[in-house]
Amino acid sequence: MIRLIASDLVAEARIWLGIFAVTIATGFVGAIAAGLLETGGFHGGEVEEGLSSTSSAVILFTVITALIVLGSTANLTISLQLRSYALWQLIGVRPVLVAGVVLAQLGIVGAVGALAGCLVAIPIFPSLFAWVFREWSAMQGISLHLGIGSMLLVTAAITVTVLLGGLRSARHAGRTPPIEALRDPEPPRIKMGWLRIVLSLAVIGGLLGLALNLDGDASMSALSGQAILLTPLIAALFAAAGPLLFPAVLRMWTALVPAGVSATWFLARNSARHRLSRSNAAIGPLMVAIALTGGLYTTGATLAAAQAVRTGSDAGFVLASEGVVILLGGPLLLAGVAAAATVFMSGHAREREFALVRAVGSTPGAIVLTAVWEAVIYAITAFILGITATVVGGCIIAGVLALPAPVVSISAVGLIAAGGLILLLAATLLPTAAALRTEVPRALAVE
């Protein structure tokens, strides 16, 4: 059995590398946040106060992103291998054992990746800390602490999240009759299961509680601490309701461009719709990245506008680059790695599809164009969702502050969306180019 697990990990290395990269990134970001908390706890006083307020925001942003990213990537990892798991059943592995082995694989890769990420953070943490807190006199020359206990805690949290994310798919892999999986190796449709419904309701409750508790008469610094959480929570709600929301948004806006415009658009649109009904992983990370960035900048700009109305000056709400890096650096890194990894992981599954389209008369150029369209569709859908979360969050803050409208930071949102698009294009085009090098008969050969 160990031999089977090991050989499967090697044979499907492309898929496992994707989740491995995501867990390394999560381990790295988690270790940095843990290091801030541990260092604050060690020194106490002003250092602890400064670091705990920073690290709690970092942790919240990171946790929301990590939950979305790890959950969807873990789910995708298993969904892409249903055919292999069907073959396991055919050679006599019991269904319950299939689920167990799948989870064991996921746990091993998750734990090793998370631990590797923590180890990568050790040499980087001091220089990152020195740069981010260079203007804070209390932080100068203090000793930094990132112990083995914190790293193990981060590793355990990531491993558990990965396992929970893959649990449903692992059970599905064990329950699916092998002949069904071999006949239709496509991942199953994702649904709004009870876990997602409960999660969505909990986030809605938290969101309502937060919005109703915002006090427009409170000091700006007190208000900013709560207001900054609004958009991330809206993004979390969107992600939880992803199986309903994402396909609906994609379907709505892509319907505006007629299918007859070109065959490449037609193929890309249908493929994106189909894939999004199987996994949210292509859109979720980018949507979160856009919403977090847009939310941070829009909240800052809206609070600055309110401050200007009250005092005639908007001083104190300019976001310093180091503040943005510490707050958003981790989540953006996670989202970027996950978005690229997702497309990379799915690339092999597309090889046969591309081969078939070539066989029926498509040119290689048309296939590349189809891949480009698909990346654009994902990026625009993520942009629409991210900007919606940003605007809704901004409107709530503006309403509390009696401003006519929020100051939405379109440039920040646009920048992240453009960066995401470039990343998606790179992650799409490389596997597409590789797929085009495979001869059609080889790609379509019966496995």
Add this chain to the structure above:
Amino acid sequence: MTEPLIHATNLHKSFPGTGRGEPPVPVLRGISLDVRPGEMVSIVGPSGSGKSTLLYCLSGLEPYDSGSVVLAGRELAGLRRGALASLRRRHVGFVFQSFNLIPSLTARENIALPARLARQRVQPTDVDRALADVGLSDRARHRPGQLSGGQQQRIAIARVLALRPEIVFADEPTGSLDTATGADVLHLLRASAQEERSVVMVTHDLEAAALADRVLVLRDGAIHGELRRPTPEQVLEAVATARTTA
């Protein structure tokens, strides 16, 4: 006599050796053949005799090392990938053993795909007729995942019928099907070989092979024998002979 739709002369093809410094493995050794309009040709032979490679070389999906293939009046050697794609789009239809359909498209959309790629207006009546011909009018809006293996294969044939290509290449079209469903698929293919359209089919199924006008028996990458309108028993005997003398 009418011009052949496929005219192959002295076709050679090798695959690289498996190890470093290993010599290339010859797969096709000087094959010459013609396929005329309206003709159905089956290619049979032991495993590894080069059947599928020959089919893919004839259809322009696989490059060959030397020799010549003229498909629908065009010499394939030297054609760029775009020109090959265009040739396939206009003259060729394919039915593979599996993975015949794009998973994200419905049956109807899969049937209309070649026309879309050729930037031709998709005639709904053509698609409807093709669906009716394969008996799957009620499955038009189903995706491949919602269809059985046999239904997927029939949709692939409907795609060929709607496209009206001059040549249909089928690689083990019944390989993944049960006997009854396989028989349905074969009769559809047999019926599609008429007037100007030819069918070239690779198969292990000797009953299926015997439906063809001509059966080519391959052995070690060369044509070992040719049978005209044979019985399944004659095909079996020819393949057995090829196997024992291999």
